[in-house]
Amino acid sequence: MVNSESTNFLYPFIDGEERDAGSLLTDLSASAKAKARESAALQQSTLAECAGQVLACSTAMAERFASGGRMYCFGNGGSSTDAATFTALFAQPVTGRALGAVNLAADMSVVTALGNDVGFELVFSRQLIAHATARDIAVAFSTSGNSADLITALAEAHRRGLMTIGFAGYGGGEMANSDAVDFCFVVRSQSIHRIQESQALLGYQLWATTQQCLAAPSMSTGGTR
Amino acid sequence: MTAHTVDADELAARETGLDQTAGITADILDHGLAEDLAVASLSIARRFHAGATMWCVSPRWEPHAHHMAVEFVHPVIVGKRALPALALTDSNVVAQARVSVRPGDLVIAVAAADDAAVLDLMRRVPAWGATSVWIGSGDRPATGAADHVLWIEDPNPLAPATGRFVLMYHLLWELTHVCFEHPGLLVEADEQCTEQVCITCSDEGRPAEVILPADGVFGQALVRTATGQEYIDVTLVAPVQANDLVLVHAGAALTKLGDQPSW
Numbered sequence: 001m002v003n004s005e006s007t008n009f010l011y012p013f014i015d016g017e018e019r020d021a022g023s024l025l026t027d028l029s030a031s032a033k034a035k036a037r038e039s040a041a042l043q044q045s046t047l048a049e050c051a052g053q054v055l056a057c058s059t060a061m062a063e064r065f066a067s068g069g070r071m072y073c074f075g076n077g078g079s080s081t082d083a084a085t086f087t088a089l090f091a092q093p094v095t096g097r098a099l100g101a102v103n104l105a106a107d108m109s110v111v112t113a114l115g116n117d118v119g120f121e122l123v124f125s126r127q128l129i130a131h132a133t134a135r136d137i138a139v140a141f142s143t144s145g146n147s148a149d150l151i152t153a154l155a156e157a158h159r160r161g162l163m164t165i166g167f168a169g170y171g172g173g174e175m176a177n178s179d180a181v182d183f184c185f186v187v188r189s190q191s192i193h194r195i196q197e198s199q200a201l202l203g204y205q206l207w208a209t210t211q212q213c214l215a216a217p218s219m220s221t222g223g224t225r
Numbered sequence: 226m227t228a229h230t231v232d233a234d235e236l237a238a239r240e241t242g243l244d245q246t247a248g249i250t251a252d253i254l255d256h257g258l259a260e261d262l263a264v265a266s267l268s269i270a271r272r273f274h275a276g277a278t279m280w281c282v283s284p285r286w287e288p289h290a291h292h293m294a295v296e297f298v299h300p301v302i303v304g305k306r307a308l309p310a311l312a313l314t315d316s317n318v319v320a321q322a323r324v325s326v327r328p329g330d331l332v333i334a335v336a337a338a339d340d341a342a343v344l345d346l347m348r349r350v351p352a353w354g355a356t357s358v359w360i361g362s363g364d365r366p367a368t369g370a371a372d373h374v375l376w377i378e379d380p381n382p383l384a385p386a387t388g389r390f391v392l393m394y395h396l397l398w399e400l401t402h403v404c405f406e407h408p409g410l411l412v413e414a415d416e417q418c419t420e421q422v423c424i425t426c427s428d429e430g431r432p433a434e435v436i437l438p439a440d441g442v443f444g445q446a447l448v449r450t451a452t453g454q455e456y457i458d459v460t461l462v463a464p465v466q467a468n469d470l471v472l473v474h475a476g477a478a479l480t481k482l483g484d485q486p487s488w
Contacts, residue, residue: 016408016409017409018407018408018409018410019409019410021267021410024263024267024403024404024407024410025260025263025264025267026263027403028262028263028266028267028400028403028404029254029259029260029262029263030259031399031400031403032254032259032262032263032396032400033254033255033259035392035395035396035399036249036251036253036254036259036392036396037251039249039388039392040248040249040250040251040253041251043248043249043388044248047243047248051243054243077295077299078292078295078296078301080291081288081289081291081292081295082288082292082391084287084288084291085286085288085289085385085386086386088286088287088288088386089383089386094382094383095382095383192301193301193392193395193398193399196388196391196395197249197388197391197392197395198388199388200386200387200388200391201247201248201249201387201388203386204247204248204383204386204387204388205243205244205247207386208243208244208247209243
């Protein structure tokens, strides 16, 4: 262990004597700009890499919605809220056609009942068993691609004939290598924050392209549920 | 992208036929937003350091309220402090905030400038003694509508779903934790009454919210202000009702504060 006093010169303000916030504020705004540029570049490269997948996935989603399919979305923590934003985009869009979409983490009584009674790994898969039909869509949001509750739910969805979509980061994790996942979108970054920011844009593009597909004449029949 | 050098990724993305205007642009924090984020982050860090709870609100995009709360309370980077942050998502968010917010707390909203509930919330925050942060896009709120306004001037009503707002509160979290590495800057400037013009002793009016209206006893009403609860004289503005906002000076309400923010 190095004597902390001998390294204090590396951290001029370690003793709490710093009083002028000017240089900190300059550093903070420079850091914010650098991170924003990093996020913008990652969104661009992610879209470029995933564009073909986005189009194919949206076409398949539109077909399912047009034939009465419903979408179930789920994730953990911040990814759960991203799943909820994605759900709201489809179910209550500012423009375009409202489509049946459900966020499986929204009902605290169901999530806590399942977590307490059968274990957290099953909180989403047990709901899919109850609700889903073979014409539906399951969408899992993860950054690691390894969350056990999501992997279990995607496997259950696949067994039941649902179309399955996974969002992951890093190298894609288990989700990227699973036969149970029809479309896996991997944001190639090591930062959970930057991964979530790019996943949001991928989700937005999936929604926008699905709307375009549904507006095309060949898709004008069929209901939303 | 001001200089507009087109790199290979952007070119490839353009050819996909996807909407290229939707996401985060490299220049998104230009025009002062990066500086606004820096100042807001230091303010947030100082408030947390002094014991604040952060109350997160987003009536139209509720998941953003939850995401901000989980971001601060359960950090993605192991070893970072868990900070007290909670989402307020009741249908009457002002009533929920009224019983939750204490002096010194933080109120952070993600909402459009014309969101009626958030406008009402933000104009009450000064009377509750809290610090307000307002994240949004499109037309800006009026000057002074919140202590910190972090705004993306993009008219796309779907901007909240493109990762831009997620970026904003991710940055707030990241920068706030950088501030914690500067303990000397976490103590706010001394607000003791050492000058003749401190806010407590000056002629400045203070916003207050009525808790119990005058009950016939000498025109007194119980109100809350940034410094706590007190009885004030409301004869000048009578009758008052619970939750009315008034301006207090020297123990008396001088005027009612209307629906429009006046500070």
